[in-house]
Amino acid sequence: xxxxxxxxxxxxxxxxxxxxxxxxxxxxxxxxxxxxxxxxxxxxxxxxxxxxxxxxxxxxxxxxxxxxxxxxxxxxxxxxxxxxxxxxxxxxxxxxxxxxxxxxxxxxxxxxxxxxxxxxxxxxxxxxxxxxxxxxxxxxxxxxxxxxxxxxxxxxxxxxxxxxxxx
Numbered sequence: 001x002x003x004x005x006x007x008x009x010x011x012x013x014x015x016x017x018x019x020x021x022x023x024x025x026x027x028x029x030x031x032x033x034x035x036x037x038x039x040x041x042x043x044x045x046x047x048x049x050x051x052x053x054x055x056x057x058x059x060x061x062x063x064x065x066x067x068x069x070x071x072x073x074x075x076x077x078x079x080x081x082x083x084x085x086x087x088x089x090x091x092x093x094x095x096x097x098x099x100x101x102x103x104x105x106x107x108x109x110x111x112x113x114x115x116x117x118x119x120x121x122x123x124x125x126x127x128x129x130x131x132x133x134x135x136x137x138x139x140x141x142x143x144x145x146x147x148x149x150x151x152x153x154x155x156x157x158x159x160x161x162x163x164x165x166x167x
Contacts, residue, residue, distance in 0.1 A: 037094075038093050038094055038095050039093060039159075040065075040091040040092050040093050040125070040158075040159050040160050040161040041063075041065075041091065041161050041163075042091070043091030043092065043093075043094065043125045043126040044063075044089040044090060044091030044126050044161050044162065044163050045089070045091075045163065046091075046126060047089045047091065047126040047127070047128045048087070048089045048128070048163060048165070051087055051165070056167045057087070057165055057166075057167045058165050058166055058167065059163060059164075059165035060163065060164060060165055063161055063162060063163040063164075064076055064161060064162045065159075065160075065161045066159075066160060066161075067157050067158060067159050067160060068092075068144060068145070068146065068157070068158065068160050069155050069156065069157045069158075070098060070101065070146050070148055070155050070156050070158075071155040072145075073104075073143055073144050073145030073146070074143075074144045074145075074160065075141055075142065075143045075144070076141075076142050076162070077139045077140065077141055077142070078139070078140055078142055078164065079137070079138065079139055079140075080131070080133045080137070080138070080140050080166075081133065081137045081166075082133050082134070082135065082136050082137045083133065083134075084133050084166045084167070085130070085131070085132045085133070085166060085167050086129075086130075086131045086132075086133065086164060086165070086166050087128060087129065087130055087131075087164065087165055087166075088105055088107075088118075088128065088129040088131070088142060088162060088163070088164040089126065089127075089128050089162065089163045089164065090103055090105050090126065090127050090128075090129075090144050090160065090161070090162045091103075091125055091126040091127075091160065091161055091162075092125050092126075092146070092158045092159065092160045093125070093158055093159045093160075094125040096156065096157075096158035096159060097123070097125050097146070097158065098146070098148055098156060099123065099149075100122045100123050100148075100149045101122070101123070101146050101147065101148055101149070102119060102120050102121070102122045102123075102124075102146070102147045102148075103119075103120035103124070103125070103126065103127040103144070103145075103146055103147075104117070104118070104119050104120065104127065104143075104144070104145050104146070104147055105117070105118045105127055105128075105129040105142065105143070105144060105162075106142070106143040106145070107129060107131055107140055107141070107142055107143075108140060108141040108143065109135060109138070109140055110138050110139055110140070115131070115135065115140070116129055116130070116131040117129070118130070122149070142162065144160060144162060146158070
């Protein structure tokens with residue numbers, strides 16, 4: 001290994017220790033998955049995996065990442081083109097999802113009309129929405145939310161992600 005002469009023994013030691021920690025951290029991740037099992041990315045990509053085997057479906061590399069609360073959802077605008085089929089995958093960290101909480105994805109057109117909705121299953125930390133855009137090219141509002149079962153539950157904030165792709 002080539003190291004510049006200007007690096008001190010201390011700097012080299014810190015660099016080698018940091019590389020060792022990085023290697024140990026990577027070794028703890030599941031084989032073939034860049035995200036730990038409790039990550040919202042892991043949940044959303046698991047929901048997307050049945051659509052990724054064929055070459056027809058393209059999943060965007062960038063994705064929305066943030067948080068939402070059980071009291072308020074999160075919305076974002078996406079442009080969808082007429083004639084394309086879209087799939088959206090919304091996931092939260094399983095450890096943050098309240099017991100029997102249900103994820104929902106809603107899609108609204110520019111006029112504020114709901115054009116697609118995907119309710120998840122109670123207790124499941126990911127949901128997928130399928131949308132065939134036969135309407136028109138334009139901006140659409142995606143609303144992600146968590147529905148809680150009846151009863152006194154406190155508002156909770158949870159990490160969440162949303163991936164999407166098209167064919």
